[in-house]
Amino acid sequence: MRGCGQGRSRRGSGGPGFGCRxxxxxxxxxxxxxxxxxxxxxxxxxxxxxxVPVAGQAGVPLVSLVEGTGGRVIGLDTGDPxxxxxxxxxxxxxxxxxxxxxxxxxxxVQVGLTQVALDLDTARGVYVAPEPLPAEPSPPPAQP
Amino acid sequence: xxxSSVPVRPTLPPELEGAVEQVSSLLKGSYPLAPRAMxxxxxxxxxxxxxxxxxxxxxxxxxxxxxxEQIRSQFGEPLNYLIMRGYYQVAAxxxxxxxxxxxxxxxxxxxxxxxxxxxxWPGIPILxxxxxxxxxxxxxxxxxxxxxxxLEEDLFEGLINPLVNAWxxxxxxxxxxxxxxxxxGVITLGLRYAVAIILPxxxxxxxxxxxxxxxGYLPRLALLADRALKLVGLNGRAIIPLILGLGCGTMATVxxxxxxxxxxxxxxxxxxxxxxxxSAQLGVIMAVLSPxxxxxxxWGAVVVLVMLVVGHLSARLVPGDHSGFYLEIxxxxxxxxxxxxxxxxxxxxxxxxxxxxxxxxxxxxxWAGRLSGVFDLALRVLTPFTAALGLPPEAAAVFLYGxxxxxxxxxxxxxxxSGGILSPKQLLVAAVTLTLFxxxxxxxxxxxxxxxxxxxxxxxxxxxxxxxxxGYLLNRLLAIWGPAL
Numbered sequence: 280m281r282g283c284g285q286g287r288s289r290r291g292s293g294g295p296g297f298g299c300r301x302x303x304x305x306x307x308x309x310x311x312x313x314x315x316x317x318x319x320x321x322x323x324x325x326x327x328x329x330x331v332p333v334a335g336q337a338g339v340p341l342v343s344l345v346e347g348t349g350g351r352v353i354g355l356d357t358g359d360p361x362x363x364x365x366x367x368x369x370x371x372x373x374x375x376x377x378x379x380x381x382x383x384x385x386x387x388v389q390v391g392l393t394q395v396a397l398d399l400d401t402a403r404g405v406y407v408a409p410e411p412l413p414a415e416p417s418p419p420p421a422q423p
Numbered sequence: 424x425x426x427s428s429v430p431v432r433p434t435l436p437p438e439l440e441g442a443v444e445q446v447s448s449l450l451k452g453s454y455p456l457a458p459r460a461m462x463x464x465x466x467x468x469x470x471x472x473x474x475x476x477x478x479x480x481x482x483x484x485x486x487x488x489x490x491x492e493q494i495r496s497q498f499g500e501p502l503n504y505l506i507m508r509g510y511y512q513v514a515a516x517x518x519x520x521x522x523x524x525x526x527x528x529x530x531x532x533x534x535x536x537x538x539x540x541x542x543x544w545p546g547i548p549i550l551x552x553x554x555x556x557x558x559x560x561x562x563x564x565x566x567x568x569x570x571x572x573x574l575e576e577d578l579f580e581g582l583i584n585p586l587v588n589a590w591x592x593x594x595x596x597x598x599x600x601x602x603x604x605x606x607x608g609v610i611t612l613g614l615r616y617a618v619a620i621i622l623p624x625x626x627x628x629x630x631x632x633x634x635x636x637x638x639g640y641l642p643r644l645a646l647l648a649d650r651a652l653k654l655v656g657l658n659g660r661a662i663i664p665l666i667l668g669l670g671c672g673t674m675a676t677v678x679x680x681x682x683x684x685x686x687x688x689x690x691x692x693x694x695x696x697x698x699x700x701x702s703a704q705l706g707v708i709m710a711v712l713s714p715x716x717x718x719x720x721x722w723g724a725v726v727v728l729v730m731l732v733v734g735h736l737s738a739r740l741v742p743g744d745h746s747g748f749y750l751e752i753x754x755x756x757x758x759x760x761x762x763x764x765x766x767x768x769x770x771x772x773x774x775x776x777x778x779x780x781x782x783x784x785x786x787x788x789x790w791a792g793r794l795s796g797v798f799d800l801a802l803r804v805l806t807p808f809t810a811a812l813g814l815p816p817e818a819a820a821v822f823l824y825g826x827x828x829x830x831x832x833x834x835x836x837x838x839x840x841s842g843g844i845l846s847p848k849q850l851l852v853a854a855v856t857l858t859l860f861x862x863x864x865x866x867x868x869x870x871x872x873x874x875x876x877x878x879x880x881x882x883x884x885x886x887x888x889x890x891x892x893x894g895y896l897l898n899r900l901l902a903i904w905g906p907a908l
Contacts, residue, residue: 398748
């Protein structure tokens with residue numbers, strides 16, 4: 280699974296049920312160059328590229344949920360350790376329950392008592408297990 | 424004080440606590456944080472904590488680094504994630520025992536307003552209303568119109584300037600007279616400009632901005648603008664410096680610090696220098712072009728088009744990754760008047776301390792430039808360029824002074840129009856070129872400080888070339904197409 284979108288872009292870096300997106304079309308060379316540049320600047324040596332849990336995740340990306348439905352976050356794939364850190368700090372931690380409040384022009388999700396706005400790209404990297412709304416609005420994260 | 428006074432010490436899962444213990448026992452130097460906090464930062468991979476340890480621990484730093492790396496490799500997941508998950512578990516456990524939530528929360532008006540302002544409908548009409556009342560009516564009409572009129576015309580022109588000029592008339596040397604008073608003196612130009620024009624405009628602007636900030640509206644603005652800003656290589660977060668740029672480009676350039684990547688900082692600084700007119704400039708352009716509504720409309724269309732096209736091109740050419748947009752959206756609240764006023768005054772004070780010396784310096788520079796003949800030389804260099812734009816030679820002075828006082832350039836146009844020297848078409852070309860033209864001295868200084876000399880020089884020369892190139896193009900187009908303005 281790691282090999283799927285690796286070395287191309289965080290947009291298409293796999294995850295079951297999401298498939299591989301291939302790069303193509305005009306602007307390929309320029310984008311590739313830009314991507315590598317950003318990568319060099321952003322990644323710390325020896326660190327996984329902003330993805331938790333590192334191995335194995337099931338479920339669907341957040342973007343496949345409709346407004347008013349929700350699920351439990353089971354994994355994040357951001358392509359960048361710093362971005363992962365920021366999403367975790369916003370409360371998007373595997374185990375919490377999220378609800379999609381709106382999808383356009385940005386995704387807005389309810390995480391506990393907080394609302395968080397995400398763009399399409401970021402929302403694609405949030406994987407959830409769809410679940411009906413629990414009675415308690417914000418249950419504690421599941422024990423690992 | 425009989426119950427619940429037991430201090431709660433949150434503990435992470437035991438394997439993490441062990442790692443924290445191991446690292447913090449190695450830290451011998453003195454730090455601004457507790458050893459436990461330093462250890463957690465090191466384990467999470469915080470760069471600043473790492474360099475602090477290298478400073479304070481000397482030779483032991485390598486050993487600490489090795490231990491941290493070893494611990495990291497023992498865990499299957501990134502440690503920053505495991506630590507964060509630990510925090511959330513502790514917080515959730517604490518909350519479960521202490522927090523009671525109402526079972527059927529009624530949706531208040533605040534909640535509804537919060538939802539409306541996030542959706543395109545009715546969010547975008549609300550956004551237009553906010554811009555119209557907050558910026559056009561409050562900053563433009565009240566600040567730039569009424570307050571400036573009172574302070575500048577009644578206080579300075581009517582009272583202070585005549586007094587100063589009467590006083591300097593007694594001085595024996597003309598160079599000293601011109602340094603202090605008359606048209607470009609430190610008091611009659613520098614101080615008047617900072618106190619009577621800039622201060623009221625940015626004061627009202629800061630007030631409106633603090634109100635929007637405290638009401639929780641700004642993140643919603645960022646959310647709505649995200650897709651549009653992606654077109655120019657930025658994301659929703661950049662709306663804050665860009666809106667500030669409509670107040671003062673100098674301050675906005677400082678605020679580009681809040682953007683995430685150096686790529687975004689560069690693009691935002693560039694767009695602020697090129698296509699975002701500041702409130703001083705905006706006010707005068709409105710006044711000069713308002714007798715010709717079609718010219719005003721064309722001016723707006725050209726500036727927005729330039730912003731989109733140039734922004735899109737720079738988004739494709741500036742290296743670096745797109746950074747994602749993610750932002751916490753706070754609930755809509757009533758701003759507290761005390762907080763709003765405190766913030767407004769703190770910002771005004773900061774602005775005044777930063778900017779007042781620059782304006783005094785500018786009036787000294789103008790004085791020196793006129794006295795030494797450097798300005799005459801610069802005017803001769805500029806004249807062929809203004810001629811290429813189809814403008815009379817008098818316009819060269821407008822451009823030169825425009826660099827020192829961004830709005831003064833446009834105000835100079837006003838004199839040319841009332842003197843019957845400029846036709847409406849020439850006025851449009853000149854207004855567009857001046858809007859795009861290099862920012863004022865203060866903004867250029869801040870660009871050097873924030874982005875470094877290489878980037879600042881590149882931006883300035885690109886802006887100069889674009890301003891004259893596009894002005895030339897517009898002049899030719901108007902000559903061919905020739906709508907009545």
